[in-house]
Amino acid sequence: EVQLLESGGGLVQPGGSLRLSCAASGFTFSSYAMSWVRQAPGKGLEWVSAISGSGGSTYYADSVKGRFTISRDNSKNTLYLQMNSLRAEDTAVYYCAKVPTYLLRYFDWLDYWGQGTLVTVSS
């Protein structure tokens, strides 16, 4: 059974940093691209970042480019999102999600999702 378990969320001040982790199990982690998607309270979904199975290819939404870094450790079956220079508008539940292919393509969909971790940016 595919399981994705996010951790690392919490309360952080504007301008601060946070690193999210997503522990994966139930599938061959290194064989699949992965993504982070966020949802602000009461709002819709926003695709934040994605990474190929090898980690060699990445994607960032314009809203986080230059501030967030996605990475993965295939030996630990873990996905990361390093978030720097956090802003109030980054407040959201952050979901880790699996892409059903190894490479990032023009169109990817997300076949498994974790339960999310809440990040609150506030002074």
Add this chain to the structure above:
Amino acid sequence: DIQMTQSPSTLSASVGDRVTITCRASQSISSWLAWYQQKPGKAPKLLIYKASSLESGVPSRFSGSGSGTEFTLTISSLQPDDFATYYCQQPRTFGQGTKVEIK
């Protein structure tokens, strides 16, 4: 950037109703569209990918159609478990969501 318009934003329906949700893209995206269901406090769940392919384990009352700029998600006979919010997704962008409420 391709703009995606999802409608309606809210839909009131009864158990057994046929329900249709529409997503329109500002330019052709071929069949590059997925649909998700999200219940309050839960993660989204994939229903349909590549516009019309039903994800494994999803009930057959869900179906997707369309190509180019107009796409639809249809629930043939609404069940109590289907009251939720539905999102379409084009390449790395989600629609605004449609909340399906009990009438």
